[in-house]
Amino acid sequence: MYKTAxxxxxxxPFTIGHESIVNRALPLFDKIIxxxxxxxxxxxxxxxxxxxxxxxxxxxxxxxxxxTSFKGLTVDFCREKGAxxxxxxxxxxxxxxxxxxxxxMNRVMLPDIESVFMLTLPDHTHITxxxxxxxxxxxxxxxxxxxxxxRNKIKVI
Amino acid sequence: MYKTAxxxxxxxPFTIGHESIVNRALPLFDKIIxxxxxxxxxxxxxxxxxxxxxxxxxxxxxxxxxxTSFKGLTVDFCREKGAxxxxxxxxxxxxxxxxxxxxxMNRVMLPDIESVFMLTLPDHTHITxxxxxxxxxxxxxxxxxxxxxxRNKIKVI
Amino acid sequence: MYKTAxxxxxxxPFTIGHESIVNRALPLFDKIIxxxxxxxxxxxxxxxxxxxxxxxxxxxxxxxxxxTSFKGLTVDFCREKGAxxxxxxxxxxxxxxxxxxxxxMNRVMLPDIESVFMLTLPDHTHITxxxxxxxxxxxxxxxxxxxxxxRNKIKVI
Amino acid sequence: MYKTAxxxxxxxPFTIGHESIVNRALPLFDKIIxxxxxxxxxxxxxxxxxxxxxxxxxxxxxxxxxxTSFKGLTVDFCREKGAxxxxxxxxxxxxxxxxxxxxxMNRVMLPDIESVFMLTLPDHTHITxxxxxxxxxxxxxxxxxxxxxxRNKIKVI
Amino acid sequence: MYKTAxxxxxxxPFTIGHESIVNRALPLFDKIIxxxxxxxxxxxxxxxxxxxxxxxxxxxxxxxxxxTSFKGLTVDFCREKGAxxxxxxxxxxxxxxxxxxxxxMNRVMLPDIESVFMLTLPDHTHITxxxxxxxxxxxxxxxxxxxxxxRNKIKVI
Amino acid sequence: MYKTAxxxxxxxPFTIGHESIVNRALPLFDKIIxxxxxxxxxxxxxxxxxxxxxxxxxxxxxxxxxxTSFKGLTVDFCREKGAxxxxxxxxxxxxxxxxxxxxxMNRVMLPDIESVFMLTLPDHTHITxxxxxxxxxxxxxxxxxxxxxxRNKIKVI
Numbered sequence: 028m029y030k031t032a033x034x035x036x037x038x039x040p041f042t043i044g045h046e047s048i049v050n051r052a053l054p055l056f057d058k059i060i061x062x063x064x065x066x067x068x069x070x071x072x073x074x075x076x077x078x079x080x081x082x083x084x085x086x087x088x089x090x091x092x093x094x095t096s097f098k099g100l101t102v103d104f105c106r107e108k109g110a111x112x113x114x115x116x117x118x119x120x121x122x123x124x125x126x127x128x129x130x131x132m133n134r135v136m137l138p139d140i141e142s143v144f145m146l147t148l149p150d151h152t153h154i155t156x157x158x159x160x161x162x163x164x165x166x167x168x169x170x171x172x173x174x175x176x177x178r179n180k181i182k183v184i
Numbered sequence: 185m186y187k188t189a190x191x192x193x194x195x196x197p198f199t200i201g202h203e204s205i206v207n208r209a210l211p212l213f214d215k216i217i218x219x220x221x222x223x224x225x226x227x228x229x230x231x232x233x234x235x236x237x238x239x240x241x242x243x244x245x246x247x248x249x250x251x252t253s254f255k256g257l258t259v260d261f262c263r264e265k266g267a268x269x270x271x272x273x274x275x276x277x278x279x280x281x282x283x284x285x286x287x288x289m290n291r292v293m294l295p296d297i298e299s300v301f302m303l304t305l306p307d308h309t310h311i312t313x314x315x316x317x318x319x320x321x322x323x324x325x326x327x328x329x330x331x332x333x334x335r336n337k338i339k340v341i
Numbered sequence: 342m343y344k345t346a347x348x349x350x351x352x353x354p355f356t357i358g359h360e361s362i363v364n365r366a367l368p369l370f371d372k373i374i375x376x377x378x379x380x381x382x383x384x385x386x387x388x389x390x391x392x393x394x395x396x397x398x399x400x401x402x403x404x405x406x407x408x409t410s411f412k413g414l415t416v417d418f419c420r421e422k423g424a425x426x427x428x429x430x431x432x433x434x435x436x437x438x439x440x441x442x443x444x445x446m447n448r449v450m451l452p453d454i455e456s457v458f459m460l461t462l463p464d465h466t467h468i469t470x471x472x473x474x475x476x477x478x479x480x481x482x483x484x485x486x487x488x489x490x491x492r493n494k495i496k497v498i
Numbered sequence: 499m500y501k502t503a504x505x506x507x508x509x510x511p512f513t514i515g516h517e518s519i520v521n522r523a524l525p526l527f528d529k530i531i532x533x534x535x536x537x538x539x540x541x542x543x544x545x546x547x548x549x550x551x552x553x554x555x556x557x558x559x560x561x562x563x564x565x566t567s568f569k570g571l572t573v574d575f576c577r578e579k580g581a582x583x584x585x586x587x588x589x590x591x592x593x594x595x596x597x598x599x600x601x602x603m604n605r606v607m608l609p610d611i612e613s614v615f616m617l618t619l620p621d622h623t624h625i626t627x628x629x630x631x632x633x634x635x636x637x638x639x640x641x642x643x644x645x646x647x648x649r650n651k652i653k654v655i
Numbered sequence: 656m657y658k659t660a661x662x663x664x665x666x667x668p669f670t671i672g673h674e675s676i677v678n679r680a681l682p683l684f685d686k687i688i689x690x691x692x693x694x695x696x697x698x699x700x701x702x703x704x705x706x707x708x709x710x711x712x713x714x715x716x717x718x719x720x721x722x723t724s725f726k727g728l729t730v731d732f733c734r735e736k737g738a739x740x741x742x743x744x745x746x747x748x749x750x751x752x753x754x755x756x757x758x759x760m761n762r763v764m765l766p767d768i769e770s771v772f773m774l775t776l777p778d779h780t781h782i783t784x785x786x787x788x789x790x791x792x793x794x795x796x797x798x799x800x801x802x803x804x805x806r807n808k809i810k811v812i
Numbered sequence: 813m814y815k816t817a818x819x820x821x822x823x824x825p826f827t828i829g830h831e832s833i834v835n836r837a838l839p840l841f842d843k844i845i846x847x848x849x850x851x852x853x854x855x856x857x858x859x860x861x862x863x864x865x866x867x868x869x870x871x872x873x874x875x876x877x878x879x880t881s882f883k884g885l886t887v888d889f890c891r892e893k894g895a896x897x898x899x900x901x902x903x904x905x906x907x908x909x910x911x912x913x914x915x916x917m918n919r920v921m922l923p924d925i926e927s928v929f930m931l932t933l934p935d936h937t938h939i940t941x942x943x944x945x946x947x948x949x950x951x952x953x954x955x956x957x958x959x960x961x962x963r964n965k966i967k968v969i
Contacts, residue, residue: 274437
């Protein structure tokens with residue numbers, strides 16, 4: 028059976044932690060769709076098209092990775108894409124509580140969907156898009172927290 | 185002694201989890217006042233009058249339940265209403281930390297007040313108003329997370 | 342309706358934190374049964390009869406409090422005693438996770454039972470029987486953590 | 499690539515929560531090895547051969563499931579069996595902290611190994627082998643927490 | 656070696672909990688710089704100059720305390736000030752997860768910096784600037800949560 | 813003022829995580845006493861004299877470090893040694909809850925004592941003596957989790 032996983036997020040920006048989760052999950056699935064959920068009322072800090080472009084830069088050659096965006100519910104997009112799995116990275120126990128609530132709600136709305144979790148590496152545990160964004164916004168150098176291909180590319184706006 | 189409990193919240197919207205807490209706490213008190221705390225500077229997503237109306241629909245016949253709203257501090261409203269207890273539902277350990285801080289602050293301001301906690305049912309543990317609201321806003325069907333009387337009634341606005 | 346709550350524990354020993362929970366819960370119930378669950382294979386540190394005697398000393402005059410012990414499941418003892426509520430104190434989020442698991446298991450075995458939680462006071466949050474016992478065992482003075490009536494009474498054995 | 503996952507535990511006893519994790523993870527792997535780690539100095543409550551027999555009863559017909567036991571380190575057994583994944587169920591945030599520590603230690607010792615986590619269902623979140631064992635030991639009826647095939651089979655010893 | 660610690664925060668407002676952390680940390684350092692991090696896009700509730708003035712009022716005579724504000728990254732300000740330590744108070748485990756992420760990010764950006772944590776007193780564990788601010792905003796009396804020198808001074812704006 | 817910190821633990825065995833905490837805390841204190849608390853009824857896995865010897869090997873040349881053992885309460889040993897600080901490493905939020913309880917109890921018994929916490933490095937967050945001990949006991953290679961001077965020295969017993 029063809030196994031597709033959705034890796035949803037706002038990726039504002041995509042970090043070295045996200046990259047590692049996708050790379051380590053790739054052998055487990057036939058396809059991973061990295062999908063930026065967005066809505067018209069609440070923008071991210073970086074523009075949607077930039078965020079998509081950056082992720083494409085990271086996984087340029089990788090055939091099993093698709094990069095896209097969606098409006099609406101994650102479960103509806105899974106249905107549309109035929110994705111049977113939602114992939115998520117877990118950093119801390121605070122993450123876990125939130126991820127559990129979302130996963131259980133998703134399961135009620137789409138019982139076929141299964142959420143699969145992998146751990147961030149120890150060196151990535153402290154890296155959140157929120158803090159990385161704040162560093163960039165304050166003029167700091169966040170390259171250590173970004174995928175290699177994106178270093179020197181993501182700047183304060 | 186007449187025992188009145190305040191069940192404060194923003195109830196934006198009132199979920200099946202809230203309904204269950206009130207129903208299971210009813211035998212313990214002579215009266216439960218479900219009270220929407222609001223302030224003029226920070227609106228909720230659903231209008232205050234709608235939120236009140238929905239809760240009244242849920243407990244229509246129940247004499248021991250009063251539904252109302254208040255401005256200002258919860259402890260001041262307890263004093264005004266003669267409520268000796270604050271009733272709260274606990275879902276997760278993240279909830280707990282926040283609820284504990286609020287309860288201890290309330291106790292310093294009004295030493296007579298006692299916070300009483302009940303657990304959400306396992307099937308309701310993942311249900312938060314925030315996620316339910318998000319589902320409705322994104323056009324999803326949130327009926328599974330709403331009290332029976334409110335299904336088909338709460339729509340995106 | 343007559344409202345009986347069971348306050349189960351090993352109370353090895355009964356601390357100032359336990360005392361406070363019972364005293365603050367008393368107005369909410371018609372009777373509180375403080376019940377030491379024990380089994381023949383795993384003894385406590387202090388002998389069962391001493392632990393019972395100490396709790397009786399604390400609540401000597403209080404008609405609404407009964408002090409006893411039981412073997413077997415807590416829910417079976419609730420049924421035997423006609424207790425509709427299980428009273429528990431919550432100290433920390435670590436407590437909470439464990440208490441939630443136990444409460445949900447109890448509810449599956451006895452759906453009528455309702456677990457009711459109250460918070461320990463800020464000054465009692467750090468007091469656990471385990472640490473108090475360890476202090477006594479190491480020859481320290483644990484009086485600050487014991488009910489007033491028990492000070493100078495509980496010694497290393 | 500052939501994907502084998504190890505599902506290690508003491509399964510003392512195997513619960514309905516464990517069963518659900520395995521069943522939901524099966525489509526993701528070519529084989530799942532349910533493996534009871536044991537050592538000669540610390541016995542479980544139920545005998546090892548009984549625990550193995552019970553799990554075999556649960557998955558009798560399922561070709562993709564192997565049931566076995568091992569001494570020594572989990573990573574060494576993974577190497578021996580050619581398992582590239584360790585499968586674990588997550589119940590609560592307390593679980594999570596412990597699972598994370600173990601997974602990170604395993605990764606240091608065997609960098610190829612990837613730990614994959616799935617969530618217990620909401621109705622299973624409170625079910626731990628420890629509490630189930632305690633219920634059985636105290637003479638209670640734990641059938642609601644056991645796989646259907648094991649009901650009436652696991653008794654106090 | 657001269658030991659300088661930075662105590663960064665928004666202190667909106669400075670509470671009795673913050674005051675206690677600084678006073679208890681003073682013997683450990685030669686100088687503590689209490690520094691309000693601010694940025695032009697996100698204002699606090701109380702004006703920056705008021706917040707600075709209030710903290711100066713609290714530590715008026717204390718030679719080892721400097722009160723100031725900064726824009727940009729905390730680590731850059733540490734470098735500028737020659738501070739080798741970042742001092743933080745820990746209240747709850749929720750605090751801890753966030754503080755750990757920030758501290759680890761800081762260490763990557765400035766490896767020489769060491770974060771040092773002290774616990775809030777039990778009576779201060781529930782006091783957060785957020786809740787204190789909310790009390791003041793709703794017209795309540797927050798004096799019990801403020802340093803003695805600031806009582807009657809901080810009012811709703 | 814001469815600043816002495818006690819770093820108490822069972823250190824069964826002393827890990828690379830412990831070593832890092834001591835080294836990073838050294839500049840903050842005039843002396844750090846690494847002290848193994850033991851009691852006659854509950855032995856550790858490794859013999860006390862071995863554990864002491866190993867720690868001495870790690871800090872051989874360091875004049876500011878003293879390695880010793882003690883019976884009884886930590887606060888009594890602080891008093892005896894004139895230590896005004898208890899130094900502790902924090903790994904996870906589970907750690908934190910326990911450490912907070914112990915620290916608050918210590919403060920009640922010896923108000924002058926101040927507990928100071930430092931974070932384990934990200935790469936050490938998952939390292940606990942319990943898991944390291946288990947690895948050694950099961951015949952695994954735990955050298956990656958031990959101070960450099962102790963590699964090849966700590967074996968299963």
